[in-house]
Amino acid sequence: MSTALLIPSIALTAATLQQSEVQAQSRFERRIQERIEKRRLQEESKLTDTQKQQLFEARRDWLLSSYDQRLALLNSGQTCLESAQTFDAGKTCREKQRQARRQLLEQSRQVMNSERQRVGLSPLRPLKPFSV
Known part of the structure; x- marks a missing residue:
């Protein structure tokens, strides 16, 4: 019985880890985009x-x-x-x-x-x- 649950458990764990990696990358990219936008707005406010x-x-x-x-x-x-x-x-x-x-x-x-x-x-x- 434990062997039958092992494969789905591993698959679920792998999917969860992959999703976490994508979310972390998205948050990182979003943070960079926010900083770029903030810098652009600061620059444009001086115009x-x-x-x-x-x-x-x-x-x-x-x-x-x-x-x-x-x-x-x-x-x-x-x-x-x-x-x-x-x-x-x-x-x-x-x-x-x-x-x-x-x-x-x-x-x-x-x-x-x-x-x-x-x-x-x-x-x-x-x-x-x-x-x-």
């Missing part, structure tokens, strides 16, 4: 009204100019998911969407970083501080 306006205008211009691209991304994701018939097809749709959103985010980061440097701020960092 003049003119610099704040310039950043706002750059952000607004980017959002308006990329609106059609973002809308097309949402529509293509919806179309892909509607036509997906299997789990793998749905997974492929989600991966394509994730990759396209990351590319769009990177474009936004480049635009905003050039404006931030122009007004004397440090560039924005990637969302994942340990990514290459």
Whole structure:
């Protein structure tokens, strides 16, 4: 009887340990992101009204100019998911969407970083501080 319970017990222990590791990593990454955000807010609080306006205008211009691209991304994701018939097809749709959103985010980061440097701020960092 004890042998029959040994395998499920080991599996449960392994799953619990793996989940704890993921949660610890998530808390660590979240703490780093919070510090980065706090530093960014402190840096931006020292801006003049003119610099704040310039950043706002750059952000607004980017959002308006990329609106059609973002809308097309949402529509293509919806179309892909509607036509997906299997789990793998749905997974492929989600991966394509994730990759396209990351590319769009990177474009936004480049635009905003050039404006931030122009007004004397440090560039924005990637969302994942340990990514290459």
